[in-house]
Amino acid sequence: MKAIICTKYGPPEVLQHNEVEKPIPKDNEVLVKIHATAVTASDCVIRGFKMPGNPSFPKKQIMELMMRLFLGISKPRNPIIGLVFSGVVESAGKDINQFKKGNRVYGFTGISRGTYAEFKCVSAKEVAQGELAIIPDNISHNEAAAVVYGGVLAIHFMKDGDIQSGKKVLIYGASGAIGTVALQLSKHLGAEVTAICSSSNIALVKSLGADKVIDYTKDDSINQLECYDFILDAVGENKSSKLKIQCKKAIGENGKYVSVDDGFLKIQPHYLVKLNELIEAGHVKAVIDRDYPLEEIVEAHKYVDKGHKKGNVVITV
Numbered sequence: 217m218k219a220i221i222c223t224k225y226g227p228p229e230v231l232q233h234n235e236v237e238k239p240i241p242k243d244n245e246v247l248v249k250i251h252a253t254a255v256t257a258s259d260c261v262i263r264g265f266k267m268p269g270n271p272s273f274p275k276k277q278i279m280e281l282m283m284r285l286f287l288g289i290s291k292p293r294n295p296i297i298g299l300v301f302s303g304v305v306e307s308a309g310k311d312i313n314q315f316k317k318g319n320r321v322y323g324f325t326g327i328s329r330g331t332y333a334e335f336k337c338v339s340a341k342e343v344a345q346g347e348l349a350i351i352p353d354n355i356s357h358n359e360a361a362a363v364v365y366g367g368v369l370a371i372h373f374m375k376d377g378d379i380q381s382g383k384k385v386l387i388y389g390a391s392g393a394i395g396t397v398a399l400q401l402s403k404h405l406g407a408e409v410t411a412i413c414s415s416s417n418i419a420l421v422k423s424l425g426a427d428k429v430i431d432y433t434k435d436d437s438i439n440q441l442e443c444y445d446f447i448l449d450a451v452g453e454n455k456s457s458k459l460k461i462q463c464k465k466a467i468g469e470n471g472k473y474v475s476v477d478d479g480f481l482k483i484q485p486h487y488l489v490k491l492n493e494l495i496e497a498g499h500v501k502a503v504i505d506r507d508y509p510l511e512e513i514v515e516a517h518k519y520v521d522k523g524h525k526k527g528n529v530v531i532t533v
């Protein structure tokens with residue numbers, strides 16, 4: 217099968233096209249023919265071996281060691297990277313009863329990765345962990361591959377936000393993969409939402425329902441901050457501004473500030489169930505900036521590395 221191999225940690229050019237053995241599913245595995253994947257910020261972190269923030273000695277060295285032990289010493293342990301996918305079930309082993317041949321499915325892999333390829337096996341354990349679901353009928357493969365990363369992460373990081381009608385929510389970085397879902401989810405829950413983005417994304421965040429928008433590139437942006445019940449830093453430690461530093465002081469009494477770099481995502485079985493409900497009801501829509509064929513994955517990584525994609529970058533396999 218066609219696959220993209222990450223030959224070592226480094227710039228986008230370390231990704232190379234290759235022909236590899238098609239995986240043979242075991243009795244407890246689902247074999248998925250992948251139709252689309254996405255280049256996520258996490259894929260670029262893994263490929264480029266980048267760590268969040270700018271830690272100093274000795275924290276940097278400790279984090280680097282931990283990352284190498286977790287991901288692989290000089291290259292990713294699974295050389296086929298890629299976290300998210302949509303596709304069709306090619307076959308389901310005899311121990312799998314939730315899925316059958318022909319089902320349209322999408323997923324967010326945990327440590328197995330391997331979605332920059334034509335086929336991927338998903339184990340019964342991964343199914344039980346909530347990493348695979350049927351795609352809602354009202355979205356395409358490209359939309360499913362796009363929305364699943366930000367969808368799962370937004371649900372995870374907002375779960376303790378107590379977001380409801382009458383609450384004021386601030387989304388810092390509302391134009392990214394996580395931010396675009398976090399904004400739509402907050403609106404669906406009835407909150408008044410202020411979205412922070414740059415000038416070029418104001419129209420996008422308004423179209424997703426933002427009540428107020430603050431442009432982080434403008435000098436007077438700090439004066440526009442109010443007092444919020446829930447603030448989500450949706451872009452993480454590597455992206456900041458003077459405004460972001462001030463946001464931490466704009467949290468109200470009993471309010472909560474959450475960063476997408478607070479701890480690690482552990483997918484829960486109900487996350488994709490919840491995401492499906494939101495998509496089926498039309499409360500969450502995929503935002504696709506660009507799509508590339510698998511053959512142009514290096515170009516796609518170069519684009520995502522710039523840090524300014526709008527929502528998601530999809531790869532058609």
Ligand SMILES: NC(=O)c1ccc[n+]([C@@H]2O[C@H](COP(=O)([O-])OP(=O)(O)OC[C@H]3O[C@@H](n4cnc5c(N)ncnc54)[C@H](OP(=O)(O)O)[C@@H]3O)[C@@H](O)[C@H]2O)c1
Nearest residue numbers: 257389391392393394414452455456476479480481524525
């Ligand atoms: N904890 C975990 O387990 C976990 C797992 C996965 C990801 N993460 C975190 O989530 C992050 C990825 O989020 P994502 O995929 O949603 O990001 P993303 O889609 O890559 O973010 C792109 C958006 O960021 C905006 N942006 C860039 N610089 C900004 C700044 N200084 N201030 C505000 N917005 C800025 C850009 O808008 P403009 O062009 O307008 O600037 C662009 O629309 C990762 O980098 C990581 O930190 C955490």
